Amino acid sequence: MEGYLHLKNGEKYKGTFQTNAVNQTASGEIVFFTGMTGYQEVLTDPSYKDQIIVFTYPLIGNYGINNEDFESKKPHVAGVVVYEANKDAFHYQSQHSLLEYLEKWNIPLISHVDTRAIVKNIRQAGSMPAVLTIKETAQKEDFSLVKDKKVAKVSERDLQQYGSGDYHIVLVDFGKKESMVDCLLERGCKVTVVPYNTEFETIQNLAPNGILLSNGPGDPKELKEVLPTVEALIKHYPTLGICLGHQLSALALGAETSKLSFGHRGANHPVMDKKNQKVIMSSQNHSYVVVEESLKNTGCTARFYNLHDGSVEGLSHTEYPLQTVQFHPEANPGPSEGQYIFDEFIENVKANYGRVFAHA
Template identity: 80%
Template sequence: MEGYLHLSNGKKYKGEFATKASETLCGEIVFFTGMTGYQEVLTDPSYKDQIIVFTYPLIGNYGINKEDFESKKPHVKGVIVYEANMQAHHYQSQYSLAEYLEKWNIPLLSHVDTRSIVKNIRQEGSMPAILSTDENVAKEDFLLVKDAKVPKVSEKIHQSYGDGKYHIVLIDFGKKESMLDGLVERGCKVTVVPYNTTFDEVKGLKPHGILLSNGPGDPKELTDVLPAVKLLIQHYPTLGICLGHQLAALALGGDTTKLSFGHRGANHPVFDKRNNKVIMSSQNHSYVVEEESLANTGCEARFFNLHDNSVEGLTHSVYPLQTVQFHPEANPGPSEGQYIFDEFIENVKANSGRVFAYA
């Protein structure tokens, strides 16, 4: 079926829908530069309600399996590729890309000039976009619903995993399953709680450490949770990842800003100042912590993105806090950053039960 991608800057692209497309939809358009990992991207809650453009020209060639989901369902609003392979070739494959998206009523537009789309986004930034069977759309159709996305993807009840010695409470802002797996594999018991769980409720669970998860949207939409986040950081060894990193910075007095088109890919070089080394990382975010805002917060930037020198992670002068903007669980992407989990466990072992103070 003939289909169209309309960008809010007036650009229009013609393609073919590889799935049913019965209605016009609008979402923020972003792009992902990895060659593989499309299944993890589709099911990453951080992509909630976004239209994702895959820059690699052939997507779907190894299908969709039952092992690599990052959540129970896909969260993207639409998918755009140059070519969608309908014949998956992999021993684990259960569905083709089109079959999987069709199941969830997510449109897949193919045979589109993805290079041109990405150039537009890089030049003018992420913007509202429309997927439609109509060749023409009205200007007022480019309307993004400004609602908090974290409540849509966060777990609604407490859930526990593993039975290890150290108890980690994972605050779920839109967690990825591989993040949870990374802790369980390291001998932790993990209790996943909703994003708006109070400090006293977490304290009642008697954790040894806290993980602030990734998630979608603007961290400043979650100002209501910042007092609880600050108390958690002040009382427990804490690891913040992606959105969790941003919320930790905001809770301690820092500030965040939106990038023009974000970082989304599996090959972003990051410099670790403490270890004096460069690692390749998996990333998916639109917002970053402003380094100049960290003065008088006790926070110090430890990791930096080597493409634009943006802050990729923090430590604190008093609290056993560590944060990273990238994804150390590495699904999809390189596993060079997984030592962050090992550092966190050592932090928990060394600081569990201590009382911290910061003036």
């Protein structure tokens, strides 16, 4: 069926709906992902909650959907835009086609649109509200995005426990990817996942040896109520912050964040590690960054930098065993070069086992 992608700046793109979810108007912030593979992980990454995702690689869906690579229990995107969607799947692990999977969750997919032109538009005008519809014209109210706390929608509601390792890590779930839990389990940890708004005293009663602050969707400044807890956790336990967790750590210690024009989303972003004096390729998905000039007097120093735009990609602290990264070291999808971050975190946990920090 013929359909349209409308952008808030007035641009319109004609295409073909490939799923039956066409009788609804799907609205969301439009963003683009530059990876050649990994569409299953992208669709189920909670950080993409309520966004319309444009895949820049021209053929999406050719290896289908399997039961191994889900990053959460369901897809979180509002809609999908591709040049061509493969209706068949060719992979020994494939259980469903991409179209079957999106049909199941009533998510619209539009194909045969000029994704190159869309991406150029976003790069020039920035991310913006967009609409997928069968209507040739869009109404002004269609571009009104719901102002809600997306983290509350994607965070686990109940405590969950995994593994039985020597070191107990509490993962504060702002919209975690399952591969983060896997990376900790592979390193011999016991992992307890708690909801994003869990009080510090509740976490303290779990007797953790370390804290992981996860990724998640939306503006970190919408989570001001959790900053006192984040600050207390940093001051009491070895802490690793990833993506949103990185941004919240910076805010909790007095720094600032700002929004990028069109964000970083892809599996091929070069990042400089100043400590180790090496460049790694990283997987990324975020709209917001920590403002380097605001780190003064916070005790935080920038360790990682994005080599495309020079933005801060990770922090260390002069007093507390805090490390943060803006990119995804678990890297699903993407390269695995950043997984040493988890090794460093576990070494931090071991080195600070039982320690009471000076100003905790």
